[in-house]
Amino acid sequence: MAELHRPGLPHAVPTRPPGRGPLIGMGALLVILTNAVIFVVPPLLPVIEAQYHLATLARTTWVYTSLTLGGGAGFILLPRLADLRGDRHASVVASAFLTMGALVPAVGNSYPALLAGCFVMGFGGAAQLLPLGFLRRNLGQGGITVGVAVLVVATGIGIVAGMIGGGLIVQYLSLRSFFVILTVAFAVTTVASYVIVPHTPPAEPHGRIGVAGTVWMIGWVAAILLTLTQGLVWGAGALIPLVVGTVGGIFWVRVERKSATAVFDVALMKARSVTAACVCIALFAAVNAAYLLLVSDYAQVVPGALRPGDAYGLGLSALQTGWLMVPFAVTFLLGGALADRPVARGHGVPVLLAGAGVSAAGLAWLALAHDQQWHYLVGAAVMGLGCSVGYAAGFAMVQMAVPEEKAGMAAGVAGTFMAVGFAVGTALISADLSVAVVPVPGTGQAVAAADLYGSGYWLAVVLALLVVVPLVVSRARAPRHRLQPN
Known part of the structure; x- marks a missing residue:
């Protein structure tokens, strides 16, 4: 794979040798916390609706919108800030935004304050991409592999931590107490970022945003x-x-x-397979979002609350639904490790195809069998493996296409595609589950018709199989767009 190395650009040299263990731990902490915040929201929606007396679901969905819009800005700016101002600076700024975002609803204790805080936390949530840069710049050879592994593994842990944590909060804590605890956690993370992440000369000292x-x-x-x-x-x-x-x-x-x-080097997007890898990341994010939404929605429908002819669901609490996701996290740990070696040898495309195939198989299983808890445990294990393999291959391919000084820019490009993909998956499944509804007697509320979950999983299968398209197009266009080394 041709790289975009350019003569004359300095390589960042740490002013002090970083400890490998603490640095990896810091990267994992940033990824786990930011993903946990995103996935703690679904179990909290009933609490948010009740506490702030929201009349419609439409108003509640603005919580997701605020997080997503803030993330769209953060994915663009924060990784680039790391290239231009140094890794410690970017990590501290990102953690500070997360702290401020949690503090606003803790102090304001109102729905407008919650929306503002979610936007700020969404911006700081781009901290999950920063380890790709600072681990690569400080761990030398193998830094890309370690950075991608940390991102993938910690993401899986963060998803489950958020789902289970949200369930615990619903049962035992008030919403305001949750944001107070979150503020303290992010404040500690800010200090830890300053202490652990090395201060390095900017990778592009003369660059500008x-x-x-x-x-x-x-x-x-x-x-x-x-x-x-x-x-x-x-x-x-x-x-x-x-x-x-x-x-x-x-x-x-x-x-x-x-x-x-x-903002983004045009040559980066012309590098062989980079655009295709980014589109694949977006598709895996859409599949991931679709799977999570379908599982969390079906599992928490109470069969006894519906008329006998309409009854479906598992009747689980938010906490119990989170436990169904544990196999997802376990196989997420394995997927990144399985993808590392073949991707490093230049076999990223077959690995992406394998991840898509495994994900499609898991979704097809759930389309046919999703009315028992063990069905979800099996599906979660397969989905965790497929998604982690796909993410690991996609992010590694983008990083391998650029020199060290462009690591943040590459992470920002991939992260932006991931944010768009997640929003696409959520929107598609939300539309699917809104086609037909079943009233819940005595509540004035309604749930999706039972057969829509099967169609939702088949729709997600199509998204997974679409991974083939950008890879085929990339291979067909490669002779015309392959870069020559300088």
Whole structure:
């Protein structure tokens, strides 16, 4: 794979030798906490609705929208900040945003404060991508492999920690107490980031963040994410931000190609397999989101609350639903390790295809068998393996295509695709589960019709199999777009 090395660019040299164990632990902590925050939200939705007296589900979904919009901005800016200002600086800034985001609803204790806090936490949530840069820059040979492994493994742990943690909070804590605890945890993380992450000279000491291009990109990405997260609520009105975002993105690409301070190096996206790997990351994120939403929704429907002819569901609590996800985390630990060696040898495409195939198999299983708890335990194990293999291959391929000084930029590109993919998966399954509803007698509420879960899993199978498309296109275009080393 040709790399984008450019002569004359300095390599960052740490001012003090970092401890390998503490540095890996710091990276894992950032990834676990940021993913736990994202996945702690589903079990908290009933508490949020009750505490803030929200009349409709549409208002509650703004919690997701705020997190997603904040994340869209953070994925663009924070990894790039690490390249230009140093890894410690970026890690401390990201952790500080997470701390402030948790503090706002802890102090404000209102729904507007919660939305504002979620936006700020979403921005700081891009901290999950920073270990890709600082582990690579400080661990020498093998740093890419370690960084990707930490990202994949800690993500799986964070997902389950968030689901189980949310269930515990629902049962034993108030919402305000949760945000107080979260504030303290993030404050400690901020201090730990300053102490553990080495201060290194910036990888690009003379580089600059193009303010106009960055604001422009945040704007069009946010418009598309807004459509994906609120499209069902707005109906035809969602086409307005979609058109604005799409047109804005097209013109942004044209302008960035000629910009001296481009947000993302255009050569990066032209590198062999990088664009394809990013699209695959988005598809795996969409599959991941679809799976999580389908499982958490079906498992918590109480069969006894429905009419006999409509009854379905497992009647589990939020905490019990979280425990169903444990096999997902276990096999997530294995997938990254299995993908490391073949990807390092240049076999990233077959690994991506294998991850897609395993994910499709797990989803097909759940499409056919999802009415018993053991069905979900089997499905979770298969899905964890498939998703982790796909993520590991995708992120490693993007990192391997760039030199060390561009590690943050590469992480930001991949992270932006991941955020869009997650929003796409959530929107598609939300639409599927809204096609037909079954009333819950005596509550004024309704749940999705039982057969929609099967169709939702088949829809996710299609998303997994679509991984083949960007890989085939990339291979067909490779002779024309392959870069030559300088």
